[in-house]
Amino acid sequence: MTIKTLGAAALIAASATVAHADDWTAYTYSSVSTTSAVKGMQRIVDRVAEDTDLTIDLHLGKTLQIASADITQAVGDGIIDMAADFFFSGSVPIARVLNLPMLIENDEEWAKAYEAMEPTLVDAFAQQGVVLLGGYRYPEQTIFTTFEISSLADLEGHKIRVTSPEQGKFVEMFGGAPITLSGSEVPTSLERGVIEGVLTASAGGAKNWHEFLPYNYRFAVNYGNSMIIANEDSFDALSEDTQTRLREIVAEEGPATTAAFLEDEEAQKASQSEAGMTLVDAAEGDAEMAGEKLAPFWESWAEENGPEYVEALATVREAIGK
Structure with a gap:
């Protein structure tokens, strides 16, 4: 074929x-x-x-x-x-519960959350x-920037490309300005300073845009x-x-x-590092702090969307023990 x-x-x-x-x-x-x-x-x-x-x-x-x-x-x-x-x-907006920032933080949690949500997703697509x-x-969506970054506090005042309203909320909570652009617009927008960073994976968008992004803060925002x-x-x-x-x-x-x-x-992390990108490990305490800060957002997100979303969030949180 x-x-x-x-x-x-x-x-x-x-x-x-x-x-x-x-x-x-x-x-x-x-x-x-x-x-x-x-x-x-x-x-x-x-x-x-x-x-x-x-x-x-x-x-x-x-x-x-x-x-x-x-x-x-x-x-x-x-x-x-x-x-x-x-x-x-x-x-199928209810599926976005799996993409809420800081809710699912590792592969094991993803597997448990998806298994718990699968019947709901099957029904939602069937509709x-x-x-x-x-x-x-x-892989996890991390933070790639044109400016030096060593903690979430460094997002303040910077324009970051996001792919969902939920990612946008994360950026806003740390003082950044979220901007939604198509993938084809990203390189030119980085060159012109329309955006100063993106949330993506090394094997995702960064595979194509790494030459414009000298810094990568290895902080897992969401999947x-x-x-x-x-x-x-x-x-x-x-x-x-x-x-x-x-x-x-x-x-x-x-x-x-x-x-x-x-x-x-x-492989891409290694390649991008060799090409000159600075990879910075997540600062101690950033993940715990971000999780506490985002938890009320998960709840308000679900409540604003209706009882089905409240139930979906509860299903995921029970599955991963949060």
């Missing part, structure tokens, strides 16, 4: 014929074929082709006329059959006409994750055996993608 480019006309045609049970169109938000995210999806596509009668054509980010924030909706509407979606929180097959996680999803009608049209095999393959390749990201994180 190869990654193809699909034009507007072809996309319209695809949306009209999406129900072919044995010929799917898949999409990933990532536009770089060498990332762990795309490699993982390609492995899924290849293994499905080997083990079933299902053929999946995988398309890179920006090759279809689908905005990153609209991927889950596009799957639910049947424009595409399958996707890896990092920007699903607009369509969008989408089957949640699995997913993968990026970001992607969901691997399928259109409900397309999935239901598959044979039971193919459905089972597809789920099994995703269940294996999702964690494998996470592991690849974690391995790449260490």
